Amino acid sequence: MKTADPASRQSASDRVSPAHIDLIANRIRESMNVSCVTAIANDYSYEDVFSRQLEALGRPGDVAIAISTSGNSRNILRAVYAAAARGIHTAGLTGRNGGTLRQAVQHCLCLPSDDTPRIQEGHILVGHILCEIVEAHNCGQTTEHSAPGELLHAGV
Secondary structure (H helix, E strand, C coil), X not given: CCCXXXXXXXXXXXXXXXXXXXXXXXXXXXHCCHHHXXXXXXXXXXXXXXXXXXXXXXXXXXXXXXXXXXXXXXXXXXXXXHHHHCCCEEEEEEECCCCCHHHHCCEEEEECCCCHHHHXXXXXHHXXXXXXXXXHHHHCCCCCXXXXXXXXXXXX
């Protein structure tokens, strides 16, 4: 891992604004709304629950992270295709051989296991690491283990 150079850290103006964080939080809350998921599943299909939300809420430059143990979940794949069509960056977390998701996303972390619980535990760990990096980046702080973005530059 490379060492962080304090001079290379982003200035406060380069960080995400509180208003933008509120906007993102509102979009996330809407996507987790049980009524919304139920309505989409009933009126369209369960395969469309994530893609329809991305079509409504996603903006170019956003990042969509797709999680599928097998890499072949049709509702996840449809969401990735909808994201890509809107200029949304795509990343995937998968297991086994990566399935279709491995080729559908721009960046994929495939945990090489056939054991579903181990794959999902790995996904949880990656989620925590990503949250730590984003929080540190937005607050201009270093994490307990590294400088903001250091793990990303290391290829994690």
